[in-house]
Amino acid sequence: MRYVLLIYKDETLWGEMPTKEKVAIFEEAVEFSEDLRKRGVYLGGDPLHTTNTATTVRMKNGQTLITDGPFAETKEQLGGYSLIEAENLDEAIAIASRNPLLRGGLSIEVRPIRVGPPQ
Amino acid sequence: MRTEEIFRAEHGRILATLIRLLGDFDVAEEGLQEAFATALARWPEAGPPANPVAWLVSTARHKAIDQLRRRARLAQKQDEIARHIELSAEEEAPVPEDRLRLIFTCCHPALATEAQVALTLRTLGGLSTEEIARAFLVPAPTMAQRIVRAKAKIRDARIPYQVPPDDALAERLEAVMVVVYLVFNEGYAASFGERLVRHELCAQAIRLGRLLVELLPAHAESKGLLALMLLHDSRRATRLDGAGDIVLLEDQDRVRWDRVEIDEGAALVEDALRGAGRPPGPYALQAAIAAVHAQASTAAATDWRQIAALYGMLARVHPTPVVELNRAVAVAMSGGLERGLALVDGLDQRGELAGYHLLPVARAELLRRLGRHAEAADSYRRALALVSNEAERRHLGKRLREIAS
Numbered sequence: 001m002r003y004v005l006l007i008y009k010d011e012t013l014w015g016e017m018p019t020k021e022k023v024a025i026f027e028e029a030v031e032f033s034e035d036l037r038k039r040g041v042y043l044g045g046d047p048l049h050t051t052n053t054a055t056t057v058r059m060k061n062g063q064t065l066i067t068d069g070p071f072a073e074t075k076e077q078l079g080g081y082s083l084i085e086a087e088n089l090d091e092a093i094a095i096a097s098r099n100p101l102l103r104g105g106l107s108i109e110v111r112p113i114r115v116g117p118p119q
Numbered sequence: 120m121r122t123e124e125i126f127r128a129e130h131g132r133i134l135a136t137l138i139r140l141l142g143d144f145d146v147a148e149e150g151l152q153e154a155f156a157t158a159l160a161r162w163p164e165a166g167p168p169a170n171p172v173a174w175l176v177s178t179a180r181h182k183a184i185d186q187l188r189r190r191a192r193l194a195q196k197q198d199e200i201a202r203h204i205e206l207s208a209e210e211e212a213p214v215p216e217d218r219l220r221l222i223f224t225c226c227h228p229a230l231a232t233e234a235q236v237a238l239t240l241r242t243l244g245g246l247s248t249e250e251i252a253r254a255f256l257v258p259a260p261t262m263a264q265r266i267v268r269a270k271a272k273i274r275d276a277r278i279p280y281q282v283p284p285d286d287a288l289a290e291r292l293e294a295v296m297v298v299v300y301l302v303f304n305e306g307y308a309a310s311f312g313e314r315l316v317r318h319e320l321c322a323q324a325i326r327l328g329r330l331l332v333e334l335l336p337a338h339a340e341s342k343g344l345l346a347l348m349l350l351h352d353s354r355r356a357t358r359l360d361g362a363g364d365i366v367l368l369e370d371q372d373r374v375r376w377d378r379v380e381i382d383e384g385a386a387l388v389e390d391a392l393r394g395a396g397r398p399p400g401p402y403a404l405q406a407a408i409a410a411v412h413a414q415a416s417t418a419a420a421t422d423w424r425q426i427a428a429l430y431g432m433l434a435r436v437h438p439t440p441v442v443e444l445n446r447a448v449a450v451a452m453s454g455g456l457e458r459g460l461a462l463v464d465g466l467d468q469r470g471e472l473a474g475y476h477l478l479p480v481a482r483a484e485l486l487r488r489l490g491r492h493a494e495a496a497d498s499y500r501r502a503l504a505l506v507s508n509e510a511e512r513r514h515l516g517k518r519l520r521e522i523a524s
Contacts, residue, residue, distance in 0.1 A: 001277050088279035089229055090287075110229075112276045 002043065002113040003092040004083050005099070008076040009106040011050050017104070028100040033082065041095065045082030076107065083113075122162045125171050126155055130245025131330075133175050135217035138224075138280060140176075140206065141183050144242070144270045150183030151175070157182075176211060218243065219282045219334050222327070226295040227278050234269035235298050236305075241266055243330075244323045254305065254320055292335070296344050296402065299327045303348045307355075308508075321352055332387075339394035343403030346387035350409035353380035365514040369418035381413045401437040404429055423453035440471040444478060451485050460485045476505035480515065492522050 014022070026047075036042035054070045070077060086092040089110065096108045130151075137147035154175050158167070168174040184203050225238040237255075240246045246254075252262035272278065283291040306320025328345035335341055357371040388410045391403040399407075408429045415421040430446035443466055451459020463482050472478045483498035499519040506512050 088277040089227075090279050090281075090283070093229070110276075114275070 001086060001088065002083060003086055003089075004081055004111050004113055005045075005092075005096050006078055006109040006111060007047075007080040007082070007099075007101060007106055008109060009079040009101075009104070010075060011077050011079070013105060014079070015050075022104070025100055025104045032098065032100055036082075036084065036095065041084050041086065043083040043085055045080065047080035048078060050079075051077045079106065122159055122167065125167065126158075127245050129172050129175070131218055131221065131243035132213055133172060133179065134242050134245075135221035136176050136211075136213035137179055137183070138221060139217050140180055140211065141203065142280070144273060146183050146187065147179070148242075149186060150179040150181075153182040153186075154179035172213060173211075176213060180206075180211065215334050216282060218330060220280050222295055222330070223282055223291055224273060224278055224280050226291075226298045227273075228291070228294050229276065229278060230269050230272060232298070232301070234265050235294075236301055237262060237265050238269045239298055239327070240302065240320075240323060243327060246319070246323070250319070254317070292331075292338065292341070295331065296340065299324050299331070300344060300348070300402075302327070303351075307351055318355075321348070321355070324348055325352065337394075339391045340400040340402050342387045342391035342394070343400055343406045346384040346391060346406035347402050347409055349380045349384035349387070350406060350413050353377040353384065353413060359510065363510060364517075365510050367514075368412065373416065376413065381410075385410045385414065398432055398436055401433060404433040404436065408433070421452070423449055427453050440466055440469070441475070441477075444472065444481060448481050448485070451488075456485060456489055460489070474505060476502045476507075476511070479505070483518070487518075487522060496522050 033042050033045060051070045054068075056067050056069060056071050058065050058067070084092065084095055086095060089112070092110050092112075096110055099108060102108065134147055134151055137151060138144055141147045141150070157178060158171075158175065180203075187203065221242055222239065225242055226235045230238070233255075237251050240251050240254075241248065248263045248266060249259050252259040255262070257265075282288070302320055303324030306317045306322075306324065325345070325348050328341065328348055331338070331341040332345050353376050354368075354371060356377070357373075357375050358366060360366050384406065388403065388406045392399050392407060398404075408426055411422050411426050411429070427446060427449035430442060430449050434442050434446055444463065447459045447462035447466065449459075450462060460482070463478065463485065466472060467478060467482065479498045479502035483495045483502060486492075486495035486498060496519060499515055499522065503512065503515050503519065506515060
């Protein structure tokens with residue numbers, strides 16, 4: 001089963017962290033993903049630019065509505081994602097909880113990937 | 120045993136096995152309901168079979184397979200059910216692990232706590248959705264939706280139907296114990312609701328506690344938890360008077376405490392303390408405190424020194440302001456009224472328990488014992504402004520009137 005790990009961070013706090021520290025954690029995270037890739041668990045993933053680059057598309061009264069910013073203004077913002085293969089939720093949680101980014105104060109939302117049309 | 124009683128008592132065991140065999144909560148539950156209906160129609164006349172549990176598992180499984188067949192015919196997925204048909208009797212036999220799998224799945228931390236509670240009572244306890252809704256004062260449709268959502272998450276996010284591996288077991292067991300104790304307290308607090316429903320919750324929690332002890336005999340804290348619930352439960356009959364008013368521990372009629380529960384609880388406490396790592400866990404320590412109370416023949420004979428020492432240990436493994444408040448009271452009761460009061464005042468000044476009515480209650484009681492009645496009355500008034508439970512409010516009002524006169 002595939003799970004996507006949505007990686008959230010407080011952009012303000014993250015922005016205030018010394019660059020050296022950020023780079024160190026980021027490099028560790030890259031290494032961590034590489035390790036997962038070698039084990040066939042990591043299917044892909046990317047970091048995202050901050051939410052001030054986000055554009056949200058929705059539909060209102062039949063008209064496409066494009067707005068600046070993320071879907072919801074929250075304390076934490078989506079900062080990246082990984083796509084992984086895991087047998088079940090416990091395995092997916094175990095993989096997520098070893099991610100070094102957690103030490104940088106980031107949190108990870110684990111979401112199963114649905115296959116096929118909505119039921 | 121009557122047919123309905125067999126259902127209630129064996130519901131968890133049978134359902135746990137069916138979920139293992141069928142891999143789906145809903146399919147298992149539907150099959151079980153059909154099997155119950157068949158049994159209800161047949162057993163009263165023909166008598167129950169020699170092994171009702173095996174009969175129910177087998178019948179429910181075949182009902183479920185029929186159901187799957189009908190669905191497969193619609194969805195053209197016949198091969199999916201082939202694996203369900205060729206099962207040996209050995210595979211079909213319920214094993215104790217099944218119920219552990221079920222309880223760990225229901226109490227999975229990926230589910231909201233209230234959903235964990237509902238699902239546990241529904242599947243292992245065999246309570247109906249309506250009964251659970253009534254116990255938690257929630258409309259039945261809300262409770263039904265809560266359960267449906269939890270089952271959907273188990274299926275869609277693929278929460279595994281398994282006993283957690285050793286490295287995760289302790290942490291996951293902690294979550295299970297939280298749910299069990301929550302169910303117990305919901306029944307014990309008696310802050311609202313019908314008494315019968317509340318009693319059923321306590322009985323369910325104790326049954327779940329027994330299940331943990333039976334299935335994980337090496338785990339000391341489960342014994343502590345079961346002991347704690349039994350010891351609290353032993354006082355149930357004496358906690359409220361005929362008018363539904365609260366009777367304080369020191370005023371309770373100790374003759375009416377349930378000796379069987381006390382003896383079982385006390386033996387479990389010793390077991391838990393002996394088997395525990397150093398220091399013992401919070402449930403074992405709380406149970407030990409409850410055991411000291413339960414074993415005192417009169418309130419005056421209570422070994423407060425030992426209770427204060429146990430609270431001291433508890434404050435180290437489980438440092439919360441409520442534990443500190445209890446320790447302060449125990450210190451006061453073991454002969455150090457002034458020292459206990461100073462501890463309470465220290466806690467009060469730290470403000471962590473602002474809004475918690477039992478702090479001014481404790482303060483008032485200690486001041487009363489010290490003969491400082493005016494200050495005690497002030498504290499009772501402060502407590503009255505904070506209390507929400509009606510029985511407690513009446514009790515505090517009575518205390519205030521006594522001291523003011």
